[in-house]
Amino acid sequence: MNIKRISVFAVTVFVLAAAFGAVFVSTANAAALKSGQKAFSVFHDMTQERDLKTFFPKYSDVSMRTLTIRDVPFEDEKNIFRVAPLFHLTRIDWSYIWFTQRELNAVKKLQDMGYTYCGTAAQHIPCWLGDRAPVDWLENIVMTDIEGNYSIMPFIRTWKNPQLIGDISNPEYYRGHLEFYKKLIDAGCDQLQRDAAEHHYLAVTTCGGGFTKTGIAGFTKWLKQNLTVEELNNIGIREIDNFNYKEYLIAKGAPVGDDFSRKYKCPIKEYWYKYWDDLTMEFFTRLVKDCKDYADRDIPMSLNNTSFQRWGPLQNIFDAGMSELMMVSANPGHLWERFRACEKLGKFQTIGSAKLLGLEVTHDEKKSLDLKVIATIYANGGLAQVPWDTFEQTKDGSGRFFGEPEDYAPTFGFIRAAADYLDGYERSYDYSTTGILTKTVEADDKPLEVKGTENEVCVFVRSKPGSARSPLAVHLVDWGKAMITPDGKDANEVWELASGEKIYEYVKGMENLKRSKPEPFELNIKRNALNVEPEKLKFKLMTPRVYDRQMHNEAEKSKDYSRLVKTVELPFKADADKVTIQIPRLEFWGILVIEQD
Numbered sequence: 066m067n068i069k070r071i072s073v074f075a076v077t078v079f080v081l082a083a084a085f086g087a088v089f090v091s092t093a094n095a096a097a098l099k100s101g102q103k104a105f106s107v108f109h110d111m112t113q114e115r116d117l118k119t120f121f122p123k124y125s126d127v128s129m130r131t132l133t134i135r136d137v138p139f140e141d142e143k144n145i146f147r148v149a150p151l152f153h154l155t156r157i158d159w160s161y162i163w164f165t166q167r168e169l170n171a172v173k174k175l176q177d178m179g180y181t182y183c184g185t186a187a188q189h190i191p192c193w194l195g196d197r198a199p200v201d202w203l204e205n206i207v208m209t210d211i212e213g214n215y216s217i218m219p220f221i222r223t224w225k226n227p228q229l230i231g232d233i234s235n236p237e238y239y240r241g242h243l244e245f246y247k248k249l250i251d252a253g254c255d256q257l258q259r260d261a262a263e264h265h266y267l268a269v270t271t272c273g274g275g276f277t278k279t280g281i282a283g284f285t286k287w288l289k290q291n292l293t294v295e296e297l298n299n300i301g302i303r304e305i306d307n308f309n310y311k312e313y314l315i316a317k318g319a320p321v322g323d324d325f326s327r328k329y330k331c332p333i334k335e336y337w338y339k340y341w342d343d344l345t346m347e348f349f350t351r352l353v354k355d356c357k358d359y360a361d362r363d364i365p366m367s368l369n370n371t372s373f374q375r376w377g378p379l380q381n382i383f384d385a386g387m388s389e390l391m392m393v394s395a396n397p398g399h400l401w402e403r404f405r406a407c408e409k410l411g412k413f414q415t416i417g418s419a420k421l422l423g424l425e426v427t428h429d430e431k432k433s434l435d436l437k438v439i440a441t442i443y444a445n446g447g448l449a450q451v452p453w454d455t456f457e458q459t460k461d462g463s464g465r466f467f468g469e470p471e472d473y474a475p476t477f478g479f480i481r482a483a484a485d486y487l488d489g490y491e492r493s494y495d496y497s498t499t500g501i502l503t504k505t506v507e508a509d510d511k512p513l514e515v516k517g518t519e520n521e522v523c524v525f526v527r528s529k530p531g532s533a534r535s536p537l538a539v540h541l542v543d544w545g546k547a548m549i550t551p552d553g554k555d556a557n558e559v560w561e562l563a564s565g566e567k568i569y570e571y572v573k574g575m576e577n578l579k580r581s582k583p584e585p586f587e588l589n590i591k592r593n594a595l596n597v598e599p600e601k602l603k604f605k606l607m608t609p610r611v612y613d614r615q616m617h618n619e620a621e622k623s624k625d626y627s628r629l630v631k632t633v634e635l636p637f638k639a640d641a642d643k644v645t646i647q648i649p650r651l652e653f654w655g656i657l658v659i660e661q662d
Contacts, residue, residue, distance in 0.1 A: 104533075105535075108594065109529075113408060114491055114530035115446075115491055118384065120384075122156065122415070123484075123487075125481060125484035127153050127154050127448075127451065127480060128156040128448045128449075129453050129454070130454045133160065133162070134162060149175070149180060153617075154451070155181065156180060157183065159183060159450075161185050172253060172254070173253065181255045182255055183254060183257065185257070185258040188265060189231070190229050193241035193245060203229075205277075205278075206238040206241070207230060208280075209274060209277055210321050211315065213276075214321070216229075216269075216272040216274030218230070218272065219272075223462070224463070231265065233344050243355055250356065257366045259352075269337070272323060273325030275341055276310075283340070287343070291336075301333070310337065313333070349379065369387060369388045370383075371388060373399075374414060376407070377566055385412055386407070386412060387416075389420055390416060390418065392578070395438050397497065397521065397523045398501040401441075401445060416447060418449075418450070418466070420457050421464075421466075422458050423458075430578045435473070436652070439476055440476070440654035441544075444523070444525040444654075445492070445525065453468050453473075455468075471614075475610060475612045478609065478630075479608070479654075481629070482626035482628075483656055486527075486536065492526075494526040495525050495526070496513060496514060499521045511591075513589060513594065515587070517586045518586035522542070525539070525540040537659040538657075539657040539659060541651060542654050544580060546580060583650050587648065590644045592641065595644065599639040603660050604635045604646050604658075605632050605635070606658075607657075607658060608633075608652070608656075609630065617629065
C-alpha cells in the first residue's frame, strides 16, 4: 500500500480498533453458529446496540441541502417549497440564512410543513455580526500572514468570491461568531452546523497565517505559560516578555505565506503550531458549550468533518458529522470504515454525494454512483443527502448540482416506505464478495456468503437489538465490478494523518464511476445461523419502484409510501448446510426481509 502523510492536528486521536472494528464475529458468536438456538439468534447476538442521543435523526429520515432559502417564484424548479415534497424530505440541513424577515418566515414555514431545519455558520467573515463601523474591522478579525496578506485556503483562491478565515485568537471574532449562532437559535433552528472548522488551523499550517496582533501576543503568553526558562533558552528565546514571533521571523528573513508553512524550519515553529492547535480546540469547545447553554437545551451541533469523514479530537467536540464526499472516498470500503468510527465514538453521520471537481461524466455514471453511495450509507446506519443543491467544488467555486426527482425520488421514497426495517435496526454482520468489509473474519465463521457473480456485492445484515423474533433486514448493494484499474499503482491507498488516524480510500475515483452493471447472484445462509427450519421462514425482497410522478405525489400527500416499494417473496433451496436464495438483478439496492412465518 502507498502511505501518504497529511499535516493536520498533531494531537492524539481516538485509536480505532484494528481495521476500524472489522472483527464482527467473536469467539462466542462463532460458537453460536454451531449451536442450536432460536431463529436469528446468531445474527441478533452479533447486533451492535448503540446508545444514540435522542436528538439524532431516524434511520429513515431524508435530508437535503438548500444553500440559502431558495423561495423564488413557486413555479421555479429550484423553489425549496415546491421541491422538498418531490423528494419526500424530512429534513433541511446545512443551510445559510442572514436573518431577513423573508428568511425567518421561510424557516418557520418549512418547519410548519414538517421539516427539521438546520442552520449553519462557517469560517468566513459573513458569519460574524459584530460592530462593523470601524474602518479596520475586517483587518482585525481575519487570519493574515507575516506581511498582512489574507490567508485563504489554496482551493478557494480561484473562486469568484474567495472566503476569508476568522481569527480565533481574537475575542471580537468569538463574540460576533457566537452572536451569529444565537440568532440561529432565536430563529428556531432545530440543529446547528459548522462548516470548515479545521480551516482556522490550516490557515496556519498550510497558508502561513496567524500573524495577527492577538495571535502574536497570545503566542508569547502561551510560551510563557507552557515552557520553562530552560526550554525557552533551548529554542533561542532569552527574554520572553519582549518576544514577538513576527518580528523574529522578519529579522530572520523567513518566507511568507505557503512557503513559510512548507519550507521554513526553526525550533519555535512546532510550538507555534501547537499554540494554534490549542486555540482551535478551546474555541470550538467553548462555542459548543455556549450555544447549548444559550439554547437551554441539548441542541444538536454537527460539523463538516471533511470529505473523508474524519473523527479526530476537533471533530469529536461536536455531536455529529455532516459532510460531502470526494470521488476517491465514494466507495463501500471507505464508507463502511467511517461508520465503524461513528459507532465507536457514539456519533451520527450525514453524507452528501461525491463532488465531481469539474470532472466531466455522463448522467448515467453520476446517477449510478450516487444511488450506490446512498444505499451503502443507509445500510450502514447513516443519512445520505438528496443530490440537490450540492457543492461540486469547481474551480470558480460556483458549481452546484441539482438532481431530478425522476432520478432520485424512487430511492428516497423507498427509504420512507422501508421505515419499519430501518428505524430501530442496528448492525449485525457485514460481508462483501471482495472481502473489504470482513477481512479479519475466518472463512468457517461466515454465516452467509454470495456466490455466482464477480461483482462487488456488499451485504449488510441489520436487526433490532433485544428483539430475537424481529425480522432480519439484509441490505444487498451491488456495486458492480471496477472496469478500469490503476495504471501501475496500488488500488488500496491509506492516508495516514499526522495524528495517527488512517483514512482508507481503496480505489481511485474513476474506478468508482466505471463499473459493470449489477447482475443476479445467489445468497447462501448457513442453516445453523438461522436455527429454524427454512420452511418456517419467508424471504421478501423489497426494491424501489420505477418512478411514477402521480404515485409519488399521492404518497407524499397521504404519507403512505407503501406503494413506492416493490415486494416479491423469493423461493429458496435448502440442503443440510445452507439455505440458498436466488437474488434477481438489482438496479443497485434491495432489502431482503427474513421473517418467521
